Each structure stands twice: as C-alpha cells, then as structure tokens.
Amino acid sequence: MAKLLEVQCPCCDALLKVDVETGAVITHKEKERPKPVEDLAAAVAKIKADEAARGAKFQAQVDRERSSKDILNKKFDELLKQAKDDPDKGKPVKPFDLD
Numbered sequence: 001m002a003k004l005l006e007v008q009c010p011c012c013d014a015l016l017k018v019d020v021e022t023g024a025v026i027t028h029k030e031k032e033r034p035k036p037v038e039d040l041a042a043a044v045a046k047i048k049a050d051e052a053a054r055g056a057k058f059q060a061q062v063d064r065e066r067s068s069k070d071i072l073n074k075k076f077d078e079l080l081k082q083a084k085d086d087p088d089k090g091k092p093v094k095p096f097d098l099d
Helices: 042-083
Strands: 004-008 015-017 025-029
Touching: none
Parallel strands: none
Antiparallel strands: 004 015, 015 025
C-alpha cells in the first residue's frame, strides 16, 4: 500500500495527496470559493453605501487638512512669543557641537 502525504498548496490553498515513493500527485481538491453575487440589486446598493462612506471619510480628511494650517500657525505664533519673552534661552545645542 502506497503512503500518501497530504500537502496544502501555498499558491491556491488546494489540498494535494502525494505518493511518497513516486512523488506523483494522486488527488487534488481545490479550496471552496465564495459564491458569486446572486442578488445584483443588493450588490449595487452595497457598493453605493461604500462609496458614500468613502466620500465622508475623504471630506473629513480634507477638513482636517484645512484646519491643520491654522493649528500650525497658532503653534508657531505661540512658540515665537515664548522665544521673544525668554531671549536668554538662546539656540538649542546641536549634537555635533558637543564634540
């Protein structure tokens, strides 16, 4: 009786039964694939809902980008004010100046 070795294909995830002595594939069982869309109207509705969600996420990111300019300007103004209030602090020490 031939010994069979069960191997799973790394590419297609099929289950192969290989004869140990000859190295020949004895049986091949493909992985079950998902069924195609049966209700086309439901698939179209899902795609449109996903599109609306993508649009909302994009608009939120656009709004964040627009407000980030104002936030960065406020941070810069505050740090500039701190630098003018404390001129003794001077420039920060650079690591290569320590050598």
